[in-house]
Amino acid sequence: MGKLLRLILPILIVIGAVFVMPEVSALTLQEGAEAARCDGCPENLFGDTGIFKQVTNTILYIVGIVAVIMLIIGGIKYVVSGGDSKKVTDAKNTVLYAIIGLVIAFLAFAIVNFVISALPSTPSA
Numbered sequence: 001m002g003k004l005l006r007l008i009l010p011i012l013i014v015i016g017a018v019f020v021m022p023e024v025s026a027l028t029l030q031e032g033a034e035a036a037r038c039d040g041c042p043e044n045l046f047g048d049t050g051i052f053k054q055v056t057n058t059i060l061y062i063v064g065i066v067a068v069i070m071l072i073i074g075g076i077k078y079v080v081s082g083g084d085s086k087k088v089t090d091a092k093n094t095v096l097y098a099i100i101g102l103v104i105a106f107l108a109f110a111i112v113n114f115v116i117s118a119l120p121s122t123p124s125a
Contacts, residue, residue, distance in 0.1 A: 052116065053113070053116045056112045057109065057112070060105055060108055060109045063105045063108075064102060064105045064106070064109075066101070067101035067102040068102070070094060070098035070101065071095060071099065073094060073098075074091050074092075074093075074095035074098055075091075077091035077094060078095065
């Protein structure tokens with residue numbers, strides 16, 4: 001019985017999808033986005049002045065500030081290490097990871113702004 005059900009069930013699903021379901025027209029990307037928009041949702045989520053860009057840029061600025069602060073702390077740790085090899089290694093790692101964090105923050109900033117500028121800012125009618 002199980003083998004028969006495994007053979008018949010996919011056939012019934014295909015038949016139901018082809019004959020029973022109503023015909024669904026293909027939507028464009030913008031029409032699909034408009035269909036998903038809720039009543040009372042803000043219109044300015046994307047675009048140059050959109051909420052999404054403002055929030056992501058603020059978060060990336062904060063990450064950049066933290067990375068610069070960590071770079072300064074790493075430099076201070078390096079100067080104060082007094083030649084102790086473990087402290088010097090810790091200070092170098094702090095500086096290295098702070099620089100990596102800065103690079104990632106700059107790349108994320110550039111990617112987010114590029115993607116947001118590529119998206120349509122206003123819905124088309």
